[in-house]
Amino acid sequence: MLAVEYFEVECPEPVGAEYYKQITNDVLLDHNLLKVIEKLHIYIDPKVPVFIAVGILKPITNVVRVGDIANVNPLEGKMTLVITEETYLASMLKIFWERFGKDRVEQPDRFTVVLYNVPVAAKEIEEIVIGHPSESLNRDLIYAFRCVAPEGFRLRSERFEKGKFSFVASENTLVENIDELVKAKFALMGETP
Amino acid sequence: MTLVPVTYKGGIYQHDIVTDLIEDLGGYVVQKHVLAQEVVLQCFVPRDDIELIREISRPLFGEVTDSPLVGTEIAVVSMSLEIHHLPHPSCDIAEYVRRIGAKSNMVSLARGPGKRIAGLNDEERDVINEHDTAVYLMGNFETCIEHKMPILLRGIEVPVVVCGGPDKETLIRIVDPPVEGYVGGVGRFMRRTKEADQLDKLDEIIAEITRVLEKKREDIAKDPLSVSPARLMNLIRERVPAILEVTSPTPLTVQLAGLRVKLPYDTFAPELRAMEIEDGITLGDVAAIEPSRMRDYILVKVLPFSETNTVI
Numbered sequence: 255m256l257a258v259e260y261f262e263v264e265c266p267e268p269v270g271a272e273y274y275k276q277i278t279n280d281v282l283l284d285h286n287l288l289k290v291i292e293k294l295h296i297y298i299d300p301k302v303p304v305f306i307a308v309g310i311l312k313p314i315t316n317v318v319r320v321g322d323i324a325n326v327n328p329l330e331g332k333m334t335l336v337i338t339e340e341t342y343l344a345s346m347l348k349i350f351w352e353r354f355g356k357d358r359v360e361q362p363d364r365f366t367v368v369l370y371n372v373p374v375a376a377k378e379i380e381e382i383v384i385g386h387p388s389e390s391l392n393r394d395l396i397y398a399f400r401c402v403a404p405e406g407f408r409l410r411s412e413r414f415e416k417g418k419f420s421f422v423a424s425e426n427t428l429v430e431n432i433d434e435l436v437k438a439k440f441a442l443m444g445e446t447p
Numbered sequence: 448m449t450l451v452p453v454t455y456k457g458g459i460y461q462h463d464i465v466t467d468l469i470e471d472l473g474g475y476v477v478q479k480h481v482l483a484q485e486v487v488l489q490c491f492v493p494r495d496d497i498e499l500i501r502e503i504s505r506p507l508f509g510e511v512t513d514s515p516l517v518g519t520e521i522a523v524v525s526m527s528l529e530i531h532h533l534p535h536p537s538c539d540i541a542e543y544v545r546r547i548g549a550k551s552n553m554v555s556l557a558r559g560p561g562k563r564i565a566g567l568n569d570e571e572r573d574v575i576n577e578h579d580t581a582v583y584l585m586g587n588f589e590t591c592i593e594h595k596m597p598i599l600l601r602g603i604e605v606p607v608v609v610c611g612g613p614d615k616e617t618l619i620r621i622v623d624p625p626v627e628g629y630v631g632g633v634g635r636f637m638r639r640t641k642e643a644d645q646l647d648k649l650d651e652i653i654a655e656i657t658r659v660l661e662k663k664r665e666d667i668a669k670d671p672l673s674v675s676p677a678r679l680m681n682l683i684r685e686r687v688p689a690i691l692e693v694t695s696p697t698p699l700t701v702q703l704a705g706l707r708v709k710l711p712y713d714t715f716a717p718e719l720r721a722m723e724i725e726d727g728i729t730l731g732d733v734a735a736i737e738p739s740r741m742r743d744y745i746l747v748k749v750l751p752f753s754e755t756n757t758v759i
Contacts, residue, residue, distance in 0.1 A: 273587040273612050273634055280637040300588040303562055401637070404586065405531040406561020425561050 260293040260443050266301065274298060278402050285398045290314060290391060293443045297435075298404075304428075305403040307421040308439045308447070314388040318342050321380030324367070328376040335367040335379075342385040343367075349384055395419060418447060448473060450491040450675070452517030454548055455500070457509030462486045465504050472496045475677035477518050477701050478548075489517045489548045491677050515657045517548035518677060518701040522578040522605075526559030526586070531635060537584055539640045540610070540633075543649045544582075544656065550700050552578065552741075556599075565595040572602045573740040579703045580606045580627075580659055582652065587612030587634035593621040600624060606659045610634075610652060627662070628655040660703065667704055670751040673733035674724060674759050676701045679747065683708060686722050689715065705734070708745040712738040716745055725759045733757060 263278065265271035278296060282288045294309040320326065323342055324335040337343055350359045350369065360368045369379070392414040399421040400410075407423035411432065420436045422428060433447075440447045450473075455465060459481060466488065469476060474492035492500060501511050521544055525537040537553060544551045554574055558566040575581045581603065585592045592611050600607065606627040611618050612634025619629055630652050640649060680699045683706070684690055690698050693709050700707040708719065716738075720731035730736070730747070733755050739746040752758050 267588055267590070267613075269613055270588045273636065277635065277637050284637070298588075300562065300590040303591075401530055404560070404588075404591075404635075405527055405529055406564055406591075408561075425563055 257288045258291050258294055260295070262294075262442070263296045263298070264439075264442075265298045270298065270300065274402070281398050281401045285394060287394060287398055293445065295439050295443050296402075297439055300404075303404075303407065303425050304432075304435075305407050305421075305423045306435060306439055307399050307402070307419075308436055308443070309419055310443070310445060311391075311417045311419065313417060314391065316387070317383045318385035318387065319380065320346060320382045320384055323384075326376045326379050331371055333369040333372060333376060333379065335369070337365045337367065340364075346382075346384040349382060392419075396421065399423075413447075418445070420447060449494045450474060450677070451494045451497070452514050452548060453490060453492055453497065454512050454514040454517065455486075455488040455490065455504065455509055456512070457486060457504055457507050459484055459486045461507055462488075462509075465500065465507070465509060468500060468503055472499070475675075475681055477677055477680065478550075478697060489514060491518060491675075514548035516544065516653070516660065518703065519549045519579045519660055520577075520700050520702045520707065521549045521551045521656065522554045522575050522581040523551050524559075524575060524581050524583045524599075525553055525555045526565075526584065528555045529560070531560070531637075532584065535639055536610075536633060536636055540582065540584065540649065540652060543640075544653065547653055549656075550697055554581075559599075562591045562594045565598055567599050567601060569602075570740055576602075576604050577707070577739060577741065577746060578605055579663065580608065580656060582608045582610060582656065583626075585609060585611035585634065589613045589617055589621050592618070593623075596622050597624065600626070606663060608652070608655050608659055627659045630655050663703055667751075670753050671758060672704055672749045672751055673755045673757050674749055676704065676706045676747075676749055679706050679724075679730070679734075679749070682722070682724060683719070687715065687718060705749050706747040707739060707741070708747060709742075710745060711743045712745050713743070719745065719747070728757060728759055733759070 263271045263275040290312055292310045292312045297306040323339040324337050327334045354369060354372050358370045358372060362368060396412055403423045406425045409428055410423045411428055413420045422432055437447055466476060469490050469492055472493055474490055476488050476490045478489040480487040497511060523537060523541040525532045541551045541553050554571060556567060556571055558564060608628035609618055609622055609626050610630045610633040613631055615629050615631035618631050633648050640646060680701055683699060689710060695709045698709045716736050720736050722730045724730060733750055735748040737746045
């Protein structure tokens, strides 16, 4: 957890806390989410039972453009795009089809896309926005914390806003003063919800 | 003659010499795997003849190793089939047990997770009871294990090995009613077991299962079975040709005191009951043929000498 500024797991059972620290680390690493979390505090009390994860996200403002994932090579009447990263390939093709029509877009192989007779310059193609990584971030985080939380804790309450998040899960109905508990956990990190 | 479980590993070339030798010595091949140029035989052989097999298989570069779990069927009880428990640790443990020769089945509970909400239904209970032993894979919190174990052990008659996050002493203290084996430090984790310390933990689980099964073997030896399950397996393979058509990896699964036959009960149970073993003694005389709760398989439970007064 080198990339995270603050990371603590609080639990009345020290052995359990140690295991959950490892599980959280593994899950966030697997989902590639360590780089977006700045602070994270997890509180688990199996006696209640309740699982609380509160944290602060690093600001993500950048968008992904065609130029970021492909090299654009213009040649008489056609433009060849050599793809270096496939993650946003599907959304890029969708945008090309809508803008230029399917008959002008061809994908001869996995890493090549060819545009025929498109009325725009190569520079303009490179600037087309094809992905917003922050859009799917909340969904990914919720999924990751569902994996971290004990499986029986199926009643959940999540809040993601302004770069701060809280994820509360329990086996029983969530108690009404859960907001106060969340606030107390944020205070431990020196933050307010 | 004492038969001991061993694994033979060697090249596929002339491996039938070894197979014939084992059969001539009075042993049984329980499972045979052919993997490319290699063949792995899991078998029971007479204790005194292991050296002879080693000697004869030496020119074929064969290797004979002890495999205490050959001829056993083990239930690996996972609390659910969610990403929380699969593939690590449930599959890791099930696969490791399989390498030592056991046939492991993963039994996943419909309402296993949680503390208050955890439960065990009658089908799950019966399926677990059809195995030689059950390995319960629990979570990391002693509060939860303490709370749910009495419920999950209700009606379980086979020996149980409990694996959980807390250390072994804590598990012994909190698991009620007491079970036969405990392995601490193996709770829920979400990474592959590949480091040396993690593999040591898997070895510890194997050691605990082996200890539990050895005890069960000793108990069976006090009142021996009327017929050896491995012998029954060979007989069924000869006399019931339909078993050769079954595509399951182990159409006949040998257990410590029985056999799982993967054929439909209604069609084949009368045929099995009437199957003659030796001198007019039929399988129905020395074993109880029952329907299994696992699909529509047949469960052959071999009766002990004290009930049948025959040993063949």
